[in-house]
Amino acid sequence: MSDLRPLTNEEHAAVLEYALAHGADWKDELNTDWMNARTTGILQALRNSHGPSWLADYSLADWPRSLFSAETTLAHTPSPRLAALACRKLILAYVDNPxxxxxxxxxxxxAVAIEAFGLPVNFIEMARAVAPD
Known part of the structure; x- marks a missing residue:
């Protein structure tokens, strides 16, 4: 598994979307769909690049965890201008009414910070869905 390239945000998002739609047995269902050629797009490309053995070791928590790992490089080049704008918005909100x-x-x-780092618009909802209680 270590010689496989890391998943992109889009690939993680596609796997998470599938998992949320298919419930607790999502890995078994995805594997079956892969074997019967019932997936397309990102999921099918992921099957071709990473394969079923990768799926067995994959955890939905891998994506949020990877975003905060010092070893992880972002697939998207962050926008310093947008990141600074997000910080300014938070600071001004506090200064206006602490x-x-x-x-x-x-x-x-x-929303500006999510755009600055190239994350999916629904990243917060997706992260919430896999976060431990």
């Missing part, structure tokens, strides 16, 4: 920062301001800053 007693009660508006949730809308936090969400706005988060």
């Amino acid at each position: 007693e009660q920062v508006r949730w809308e301001d936090v969400q706005d800053a988060l």
Whole structure:
């Protein structure tokens, strides 16, 4: 498994979307779909590049964990301008009202940060779905 290239954000997102749609037995179902040529696009390309043995070792937590690993290089070149804009939005939200920062301001800053790092628009919902309680 170590000689396989890391998954891209799009590949992780495709696997997560499949898993959320197919429930607890998603790996068995994906493997069956792979063997019967019932997948297309990213999932089929992933089967061709990584194969069924990779799937057995894959964890849905691999993606969020990899985003915070010092060894991981981002597949997307971050936009320093957008990252700085997200920080400014959070700082201004706090400066405007340190007693009660508006949730809308936090969400706005988060959306800019997600764009800055090339993450899927629904990254927060996807991460929440696999996060431990």
